[in-house]
Amino acid sequence: MTEVIRSDGIEIKKKVIQQILLRGSGDSKFNNLINKSLKLLPPSDNLRIISNDNYTLAKMSFDQWNLIFEKEIENNKLNKILADLNKSPLILATNISDSQVFFEIQGKNSFDILNKLTHFDFREKSFKKSTGAQTLLARVDCSIFNLDLKLLLSCNRSFADYLEDRLIDAVNY
Amino acid sequence: MKSINLKENQFIQFHQKISFKFDGVKYFGYKGDTIASAILRNNVNLVGRSFKYHRPRGIYTCGIEEPNALVQIISEYSEPNTRATIKKIYEGMEIESQNRWPSLENDFGSINNLFSPIFTAGFYYKTFMGPHKKFWKNLYEPLIRRAAGLGKPPKDFKGISNHIHHNVDVTIIGGGLNGLLAAKSFINSNYDVLLIDFEEQLGGIINNSNKISLIDNKEPKDWLKETIQEIEDSKNIKILKNTLVTTYNYINHLIAIEDRFVGSKPIEGKVNSTLHKIRTGHTILCNGHIERFLSFQNNDLPGIMLSSSFEKYMCRYGLAPSKEPVIFSNNSNSNSLVYSLIKAGLKPKAYIDSRSGEEIEPNLFDLIRKNDVPLYTNSQIKGAFGNKKIEKILVEDSSGALNEIKCDCLCLSGGINPDVHLFTQSKGLLDWDEKDLTYKPSKPFQPTITLGSASGQFNFDNLNSDINEKLKTFKVKKLDVKLELNTNAKYNIEKLWEVSPQKKSLWAKSFIDLQNDVTTKDIRQAITEGFDRIEHLKRYTTNSMGTDQGKISSINALGIVSDLLDKKVNEVGTTIYRPPYAPLSFSAIAGRNCYEFYDPERKSPIHNWHLKNGAIFEDVGQWKRPWYFQINKDESMHDAVQRESKNVRENAGILDGSTLGKIEIKGEDALEFMNLIYTNSFTKMKQGSARYALMLGEDGMVKDDGIICKISDQHFIATTTTGGAATVLGCMEEYAQTEWPNLKVFMNSITEQYATFNISGPKTREIMKKAFPNINFSNEEFPFMTFQFHEFNGVPIRILRASFTGELGYEIYIPSNSAPKIWDNIQSVGKEFGLAPYGTEAMHLLRAEKGYIIVGQDTDGSITPIDLGLSWMIGKSKKDFLGKRSLTRSDTIREDRKQLVGIIPSNKTDKLEEGQHIILDKEIKSPVPMLGHITSCYYSPTLGHDFALAVIKNGHSMIGTKAYASTSSMGTTGVDIVKPVFYDEGNKRLVS
Known part of the structure; x- marks a missing residue:
């Protein structure tokens, strides 16, 4: 984890977080398979996030879930989970740990500063805790996960340098 | 016009003197002054020159509606067309007047005024027609362009601004009396409210006039202070000051601009202005009204200004622009100016009203009589006269007699309009009010509420009930505010748009649009010429155009x-x-979307290595890809590309192909899905093998290409072109979800998960063996178009034997985070074999030698696989695939379609160029029958001459014939049409 910028009311850190992208129909068979493997029932509401001690699971669209490992696990364990999930043809589980970069954002001014880069409505009434969102930040596709006390913002790794510069710029200007 | 400073003013800090320069002359103002108030304080009348006739102009208003006083701020990046009436002064500010030469006082352009009788409406349209059409391009247009505009565009672009987005339930535009009352209703409610005002101080009419004497039995300024404090303390209301809402879009999307350096010089490197983009549930327009002027002869002379503006200078800036202004009105709005003047110990030199004595309010009568102000009822001003400033006026009284009054200032009021600009931008409808002689908001198109004078309520009688009624949809507090007025009059107006001049003259001008120098005569002429539709008339005369959009004159x-x-x-x-x-x-x-942030950049995992090793990048979509690698600064692109491509042919080269799209496809019906998406058949394809595949659009035209790796019948990995990655994935998703929802299949992008290295050249196998010693790269174990999964130092990798150069080649797919290390390792072990990196330009050259196409370069959305000679890639036995039906349309099977061929110059020393037309005749005779054009062209170090790929009509049957390529100098070059494969036609090197 590296610190991107720390300023009045905001602190941004960059980190690589292991992540698996799950695709499936979301029916009971799918839910059972996921539950069996992760001991976590996939959320059924769009953009809802649920967590246990090991994983955070966010439903990002009607047939897509992001499995996020906030605590890093060994690669062979991750590969085992991946292989386990992929045993069934009903699930496509893809390791995307290397394809995205996360920014952890904390502080009372976080939303004001992010609103320099996105039209997204961060108000409590619109963007509740334990929900996620997919939107544009500085014209880049991003996912935002509203967790307790912090935001996790992810983008494709190819955009990471650009987005990091834009976040710093947003804090400074 | 001689101004005087008034004693007390809460907004002007008379103890803080500020110096500034106007046209090189040093003046002094006070902290809080605008350029206009400071200039008036210094008794400067002449501020600018008019657009067309270069007539002298002064300060006409005290706000955003100003048509005349536009200046260039030299000390702020030479910002042009700044309204002097809103821009605050600061120490050291440098200002210049505009549209004059050599000086404001003696402007050469004022000669136009002499020729004004010929510069009438439609002058440009009528005059610049002949004698020959070349005159327009070579003479008229350059001259007009030079003369056009007011200020000069700044040479440097240094202003910094940013954008901020807001999402709120309610936006109140205007922080005047009604805006504040509306905001007060929302205090501590459940609504997120944004209150926006253009001024630094909230209060509007309370600050700008003496109309109100008491609010809730308190002095207006005390009530204002308390109310603002309450609003500021409310957690749900945010106030944006110095912010002007400029745009009201669909749906309730507002754009507002905030000046971040009001009254101080912008600091270099700091944000000067912020553009607020607001998405709101409801918009409450409390943006007030605008006063109109009146048209009469010379109504543009410096020293003439609007009545309410004069009063605003008094109340807001502690300045009376003149000790004895004459007031000319046709309505009751200027009554409070009379009150304000008398309150300040001054009095009007005369009060002229077009209304009869019976229509004039009794308290105004009392005020005027008590103070011995000469009163002219049923009277009109026939003209104003003076040299570069008003010196006298001619008044026609009720008896028809003419009276000359000497004066240095004339205050006009032609009535007031609700400021409907934002309301109409929101597509709200207006209705004409025959009593108040103005358009008023009628039916909103969006959730828009208008309050106060913005809604056409020019009196205060229904203040509480109007607000309470209009805000009843919200759960907010009801208002009960008590107002007492100084000028207790209901708004009353008599129709008067224009006063005809006393003497008719070709040079007499009665202006209807001050900024564009449009006269009432121009309006008459336009109508005579048939431009009787208001939108036509606007464009023909330029009335209501320009930066002020005719704010004070369009209704007239x-x-x-x-x-x-x-x-x-x-x-x-x-x-x-x-x-x-x-x-x-x-x-x-x-905003910040400029310079380095103009477009998002995408970087491959190896980007930093490229930077350190002399890569010159090209933009491929948003990706930065190495175009070529310079081994020293003197090496030209041509030399670098020739060196790189030669090295691949003789030794080995490595390309960072990480940008290629990669898609993982999995599901019970993955095989059927792939068979439907691509032209090829994957049914008999062995697991672990790979295949070059084409994707078509529904029109049968080539859309993308790539290599498909079959892991099993239920699991595939596809590559796409760099630019086509998102489109192909989107296309797959669309068809899976909408056309074939019965198929159980899912797909994920893995483009960024894996870096891709393409290693090519005769020595590649040796390098691969050394880099990955545990893998058997023999032809038998690892044949062409197969792939294998391996683990290298704990990193899972996939190696595909394929080539885009025509040489023995491998593609290595490595998780992105581990890629730089493995790249370094390959570079290190490859050194002894002459391995060198190559860029996209060398890759293009090498693939073209081999006859491999690039989708988007050799195809253009009108090329079928058959046109490319790729019929063998079509799974003819397949029941269906995307675009199949279109391949049998009469248009796609006709023989004279443009088809891919190779082109070489008949004389090998001749040069070819991309885009050249291929024609049959040596001589170019118009019209030229065109066969087609060159799509790719390079100089081949292997062949020793130029070669090209081209698409030409009936190309396949023309192979072996001669033709010509047109040159940019209207000449031709003889060419031979050949097969589109220039290198290793038998594929011996590929499978070696």
């Missing part, structure tokens, strides 16, 4: 037109008010 123009056409004003209609309400600078619109 409608009134004059309605009289001329003998129609009611609502039958004439109104022009459309388009955004922005006031001009925005380009830097504000750009």
Whole structure:
């Protein structure tokens, strides 16, 4: 984890977080398979996030879930989970740990500063805790996960340098 | 015009003197002054020159509606067309007047005034027609362009601005009395409220006039202070000051610009302005009204200004622009100016009203009589006269007699209009009010509420009930505010748009649009010439155009037109008010999206290595890809590309192909899905093998290509072109979800998960063996178009034997985070074999030698696989695939379609160029029958001459014939049409 910028009311850190992208129909068979493997029932509401001690699971669209490992696990364990999930043809589980970069954002001014880069409505009434969102930040596709006390913002790794510069710029200007 | 400073003013800090320069002369103002108030304080009358006739102009208003006083701020990146009436001064500010030469006082352009009788409406359209059409391009247009505009565009672009987005439930535009009352209703409610005001101080009419004497039995300024404090303390209300809402978009999306350095010089490197983009649930427009002027002869002379503006200078800036102004009005709005003047110990030199004595309010009468102010009722001003400033006026009184009054200032009031610009931008409808002689908001199109004078309520009688009624949809507190007024009059107006001059003259001008120098005569002429539709008339005369958009005059123009056409004003209609309400600078619109942030950049995992090793990048979509690698600064691109491609042919080269799209496809029906998406058949394809595949659009044209790796019948990995990655994935998703929802299949992008290295060349196998010693790269174990999964130092990798250069080649797919290490390792072990990196240009050259196409370069959305000679890639036995039906249409099977061929110059020393037309005749005779064009062209170090790929009509049957390529100098080059494969036609090197 590296610190991107720390300023009045905001602190941004960059980190690589292991992540698996799950695709499936979301029916009971799918839910059972996921539950069996992760001991976590996939959320059924769009953009809802649920967590246990090991994983955070966010439903990002009607047939897509992001499995996020906030605590890093060994690669062979991750590969085992991946292989386990992929045993069934009903699930496509893809390791995307290397394809995205996360920014952890904390502080009372976080939303004001992010609103320099996105039209997204961060108000409590619109963007509740334990929900996620997919939107544009500085014209880049991003996912935002509203967790307790912090935001996790992810983008494709190819955009990471650009987005990091834009976040710093947003804090400074 | 001699101004005087008034004793007390809460907004001007008389103890803080500020020096500034106007046209090189040093003046002093006070902290809080605008340029206009400071200039008036210094008794400067002449501020600018008019657009067309270069007539002398002064300060006409005290706000955003100003048509005349536009200046260039030299000390702020030479910002042009700044309204002097809103821009605050600061120490050291440098200002210049505009549209004059050599000086404001003696402007050469004022000669135009002499020729003004010929510069009438439609002058440009009528004059610049002949004698020859070349005159327009070579003479008229350059001259007009040079003369056009007011200020000079700044040479440097240094302004910094940023953008901020807001999401709120309610936006209140205007922080005047009604805006504050509306905001007060929302205090501590459940609504997120944004209160926006253009001024630094909230209060509007309370600050700008003496109309109100008490609010809730308190002095207005005390009530204001308390109310603002309450609003500021409320957690749900945010206030944006110095912010002008310029645009009201669909759906309730507002754009507002905030000046971040009001009254101080912008600091270099700091944000000067912020563009607020607001998405709101409801918009409450409390943006007040605008006073109109009146048209009479020379109504543009410096020293003439609007009545309410004069009063605003008194109340807001502690300045009376003149000790004895004459007031000319046709309505009751100027009553409070009389009150303010007398309250300040001054008095009007005369009060002239077009209304009869019976219509004039009794308390105004009392005030005027008590203070011995000469009163002219049923009277009109026939003209104003003076040299570069008003010196006298000619008044026609009720008896028809003419009276000359000497004066240095004339205050006008032609009535007031609700400021409907934002309301009409929101597509709200207006209705003409025959009593108040103005358009008023009628039916909103969006969730828009208008309050106060913005809604056409020019009196305060229904203040509480109007607000309470209109805000009843919200759960907010009801208001009960008590107002007492100084000028207790109901708004009353008599129709008067224009006063005809005493003497008719070709040079007499009665202006209807001050900024564009449009006269009432121009309006008459336009109507005579048939431009009787208001939108046509606007464009023909330029009335209501320019930076002020005719804010003080457009209604008058409608009134004059309605009289001329003998129609009611609502039958004439109104022009459309388009955004922005006031001009925005380009830097504000750009925000931070300029220079380094103009477009997002994508970088491959190996980007930093490329930077350190002399890569020159090209933009491929948003990706930065190494175009070629310079081994020293003197090496040209041509030399670098020739060196790199030669090295691949002789030794080995490595390309960073990480940008290629990669898609993982999995599911019970993955095989069927792939068979439907691509032209190829994958049914008999072995697991672990790979295949070059084509994707078509529904029109049968080539859309993308790539290599498909079959892991099993239920699991595939596809590559796509760099630019096509998102499109192909989107296309797959669309067809899976909409056309074939019965198929159980899912797909994920893995483009960024894996870096891709393409290693090519005769020595590649040796390098691979050394880099990955545990893998058997023999032809038998690892044949062409197969792939294998391996683990290298704990990193899972996939190696595909394929080539885009025509040489023995491998593609290595490595998780991105581990890629730089493995790249370094390959570089290190490859050194002894002459391995060198190559860029996209060498890759293009090498693939073209081999006859491999690039989708988007050799195809253009009108090329089928058959046109490319790739019929063998079509799974003919397949029941269906995307685009299959279109391949049998009469158009796609005709023989004379453009088809891919190779081109070489008949004389090998001749050069070819991409885009050259291929023609049959040596001589170019118009019209030239064109066969097709060159799509790719390079100099081949292997062949020793130029070669090209081209698409030409009936190309396949023309192979072996001769043709010509047109040159840019209208000449031709003889060429041979050949097969589109120039290198290793038998594929021996590929499978070696």
